[in-house]
Amino acid sequence: MAAKYPYRLLTIHPLGSNHLQHYPLIPALQMVHIEVAADVADERGHTDGDQVLVYNDRGSLAGTFKVFDGAYPGTINIDEGQWGGVWRFV
Numbered sequence: 001m002a003a004k005y006p007y008r009l010l011t012i013h014p015l016g017s018n019h020l021q022h023y024p025l026i027p028a029l030q031m032v033h034i035e036v037a038a039d040v041a042d043e044r045g046h047t048d049g050d051q052v053l054v055y056n057d058r059g060s061l062a063g064t065f066k067v068f069d070g071a072y073p074g075t076i077n078i079d080e081g082q083w084g085g086v087w088r089f090v
Contacts, residue, residue, distance in 0.1 A: 005056055007040055008072075011080040032063030034078055037071035054078070 034052055036044075046052060050065040054076065061078065068077055 006074065008075045009054075010075055010077045012077060013080050032061060032078065033066060034061075034063040034076060035066050035068035035071065036077075037073050037075045038067055038069070039073045040076065041065075041067045 034054060036046070041047070046065045048066050051062065052065045053060055053062045055061070063078070068075075071077065
């Protein structure tokens with residue numbers, strides 16, 4: 001599985017919201033932010049603002065790419081409550 005899906009997904013709570021209850025009320029949460037460790041960005045050749053798709057065998061999620069400075073290598077962060085399967089870039 002690690003060869004097929006080499007990245008680790010973190011789904012943490014966004015600031016100012018509990019799970020997804022405030023998503024309709026917070027403008028910044030109306031679009032999916034896909035925050036990625038610098039090593040993954042370099043590997044994949046993406047830069048801030050790129051539109052990317054992350055997926056696994058169960059589903060996918062599209063969003064706006066951003067390098068997450070200081071992130072643990074090999075990790076991807078998508079705020080909890082933004083549904084879809086993730087782990088591998090197209």
